[in-house]
Amino acid sequence: xxxxxxxxxxxxxxxxxxxxxxxxxxxxxxxxxxxxxxxxxxxxxxxxxxxxxxxxxxxxxxxxxxxxxxxxxxxxxxxxxxxxxxxxxxxxxxxxxxxxxxxxxxxxxxxxxxxxxxxxxxxxxxxxxxxxxxxxxxxxxxxxxxxxxxxxxxxxxxxxxxxxxxxxxxxxxxxxxxxxxxxxxxxxxxxxxxxxxxxxxxxxxxxxxxxxxxxxxxxxxxxxxxxxxxxxxxxxxxxxxxxxxxxxxxxxxxxxxxxxxxxxxxxxxxxxxxxxxxxxxxxxxxxxxxxxxxxxxxxxxxxxxxxxxxxxxxxxxxxxxxxxxxxxxxxxxxxxxxxxxxxxxxxxxxxxxxxxxxxxxxxxxxxxxxxxxxxxxxxxxxxxxxxxxxxxxxxxxxxxxxxxxxxxxxxxxxxxxxxxxxxxxxxxxxxxxxxxxxxxxxxxxxxxxxxxxxxxxxxxxxxxxxxxxxxxxxxxxxxxxxxxxxxxxxxxxxxxxxxxxxxxxxxxxxxxxxxxxxxxxxxxxxxxxxxxxxxxxxxxxxxxxxxxxxxxxxxxxxxxxxxxxxxxxxxxxxxxxxxxxxxxxxxxxxxxxxxxxxxxxxxxxxxxxxxxxxxxxxxxxxxxxxxx
Ligand code: ADP
Numbered sequence: 289x290x291x292x293x294x295x296x297x298x299x300x301x302x303x304x305x306x307x308x309x310x311x312x313x314x315x316x317x318x319x320x321x322x323x324x325x326x327x328x329x330x331x332x333x334x335x336x337x338x339x340x341x342x343x344x345x346x347x348x349x350x351x352x353x354x355x356x357x358x359x360x361x362x363x364x365x366x367x368x369x370x371x372x373x374x375x376x377x378x379x380x381x382x383x384x385x386x387x388x389x390x391x392x393x394x395x396x397x398x399x400x401x402x403x404x405x406x407x408x409x410x411x412x413x414x415x416x417x418x419x420x421x422x423x424x425x426x427x428x429x430x431x432x433x434x435x436x437x438x439x440x441x442x443x444x445x446x447x448x449x450x451x452x453x454x455x456x457x458x459x460x461x462x463x464x465x466x467x468x469x470x471x472x473x474x475x476x477x478x479x480x481x482x483x484x485x486x487x488x489x490x491x492x493x494x495x496x497x498x499x500x501x502x503x504x505x506x507x508x509x510x511x512x513x514x515x516x517x518x519x520x521x522x523x524x525x526x527x528x529x530x531x532x533x534x535x536x537x538x539x540x541x542x543x544x545x546x547x548x549x550x551x552x553x554x555x556x557x558x559x560x561x562x563x564x565x566x567x568x569x570x571x572x573x574x575x576x577x578x579x580x581x582x583x584x585x586x587x588x589x590x591x592x593x594x595x596x597x598x599x600x601x602x603x604x605x606x607x608x609x610x611x612x613x614x615x616x617x618x619x620x621x622x623x624x625x626x627x628x629x630x631x632x633x634x635x636x637x638x639x640x641x642x643x644x645x646x647x648x649x650x651x652x653x654x655x656x657x658x659x660x661x662x663x664x665x666x667x668x669x670x671x672x673x674x675x676x677x678x679x680x681x682x683x684x685x686x687x688x689x690x691x692x693x694x695x696x697x698x699x700x701x702x703x704x705x706x707x708x709x710x711x712x713x714x715x716x717x718x719x720x721x722x723x724x725x726x727x728x729x730x731x732x733x734x735x736x737x738x739x740x741x742x743x744x745x746x747x748x749x750x751x752x753x754x755x756x757x758x759x760x761x762x763x764x765x766x767x768x769x770x771x772x773x774x775x776x777x778x779x780x781x782x783x784x785x786x787x788x789x790x791x792x793x794x795x796x797x798x799x800x801x802x803x804x805x806x807x808x809x810x811x812x813x814x815x816x817x818x819x820x821x822x823x824x825x826x827x828x829x830x831x832x833x834x835x836x837x838x839x840x841x842x843x844x845x846x847x848x849x850x851x852x853x854x855x856x857x858x859x860x861x862x863x864x865x866x867x868x869x870x871x872x873x874x875x876x877x878x879x880x881x882x883x884x885x886x887x888x889x890x891x892x893x894x895x896x897x898x899x900x901x902x903x904x905x906x907x908x909x910x911x912x913x914x915x916x
Pocket of ligand 1: 819
């Protein structure tokens with residue numbers, strides 16, 4: 289007969305014996321069952337089963353042979369043997385001889401005297417002598433899990449049918465209790481795993497947040513390595529970064545061997561390095577991880593000593609894991625962890641480190657970008673500062689040079705002017721052929737002309753540097769812009785007359801109020817008018833107007849000259865810039881008139897600009913805030 293799951297069960301009614309005795313036995317069995325089904329720890333349960341079986345049937349010894357995966361006895365709890373006897377017997381049996389016979393039979397066996405049984409192979413030395421034997425199998429879900437062995441029935445020569453029956457019943461309860469205990473053990477394990485995973489994820493989350501808040505690369509790497517050590521509870525961790533993040537084209541050194549650089553390591557007795565150090569790519573686990581892009585694990589370095597970095601050789605490292613750090617499609621390096629015990633990195637630990645590695649990669653990548661940007665910014669700022677210094681030195685030099693040149697230039701101009709005048713006078717009154725050599729007179733004339741130009745240049749230069757450095761103050765007053773224009777027209781009229789250029793001023797009837805420094809504003813308009821004359825052909829007309837444009841009052845000067853090419857319309861306001869139209873002509877010029885004009889306009893919260901006039905020529909405009 290067999291149960292639904294295929295395991296043999298004790299047959300129907302209890303075999304012989306006094307009813308009262310049977311009731312006592314059943315009560316004892318019931319108590320034993322309650323006890324064993326209440327035990328959830330597998331080891332304690334196995335021991336309990338053996339103990340209650342021995343008490344229940346009244347025998348000297350009991351044992352439980354639990355089968356392992358290989359079909360042999362893996363565990364062998366006993367009852368009735370003193371610790372000393374157990375120690376003397378030594379290693380538990382694996383299941384040969386009679387025990388094997390019983391296991392392979394898969395059913396209950398009673399042997400009156402094992403000493404006489406031909407199938408026995410004998411006891412190990414120091415084993416107490418045993419006589420009668422009862423073997424009862426334990427089945428769970430159609431699978432034989434082990435045998436209960438009882439020996440040396442007390443008070444009788446051998447085990448009887450009623451012993452067999454009661455132990456078989458106990459075996460079915462034991463099977464139930466074992467199933468329950470196994471489920472319990474599995475539950476405990478699952479629960480522990482879930483707890484571990486949750487703790488791991490929480491730690492991961494906290495660490496990732498901390499890492500993402502850090503922007504300094506060294507700080508990020510220190511956090512990453514320390515967190516890896518804490519998360520996995522291991523001996524050490526390191527981050528190795530490639531000098532040039534990329535894969536699989538790895539940088540090679542002069543010997544042709546690929547290398548990369550360890551930026552930080554922590555958790556080991558002493559850090560591997562906190563400074564960049566070259567490490568061999570070919571003979572390391574980290575190198576393999578970079579080259580394959582796949583996490584590498586060595587469960588026992590004793591088996592694969594080559595995988596340990598030379599710098600780490602000799603340290604108590606038994607297992608290693610290396611996770612490639614990848615961000616934005618680039619391999620940045622490797623995150624490695626080291627344990628001082630073998631098999632420290634199971635699938636769970638690897639998974640955790642990979643998840644952590646992904647977060648760490650992003651943080652490292654961001655920190656690198658930040659560092660690059662910071663260095664770039666710092667370099668740009670340094671460069672700007674350098675340019676400012678150079679500019680300042682140049683200004684200082686120009687201003688000092690101009691200042692120093694002014695007095696000797698005045699002397700040269702006045703002296704040469706006087707000499708030239710005298711030469712001309714004497715040549716006029718002298719007898720023909722007795723005056724100065726005309727070539728000499730011409731040369732002295734050139735000296736006068738050039739010294740005048742140089743003086744104009746020096747004056748403009750001094751003027752501009754003073755304006756730019758705020759060394760000139762304006763005398764602001766309310767004035768009529770029409771008066772400024774009229775005065776400027778009067779001042780420049782000789783220029784226009786000399787070149788036959790008709791100058792027309794179109795001024796409004798009404799007062800054009802602005803606040804400004806009259807001589808300075810006249811200086812600007814005079815510059816625009818003289819440029820209009822200078823850069824227009826003889827006979828070409830020039831018009832000056834005053835127009836209102838929104839909140840501004842504008843003076844416009846329109847000429848019929850060559851105009852200014854669009855790409856040069858800003859540049860002509862820079863110092864010494866000459867438009868490409870005039871770079872090679874001989875027009876007297878300092879290249880400082882317009883920069884001075886713009887600076888003066890800006891000091892009035894106004895502006896000077898140029899645009900192309902319809903039909904050709906330029907329109908220069910001085911725009912000033914209208915003051916009613
Ligand atoms: P300068 O006239 O002494 O050279 P400016 O600063 O006044 O110095 O002018 C700068 C340059 O702008 C001139 O050299 C010239 O090339 C150009 N420019 C100025 N005014 C005009 C104009 N009305 N038409 C064409 N080009 C002009």
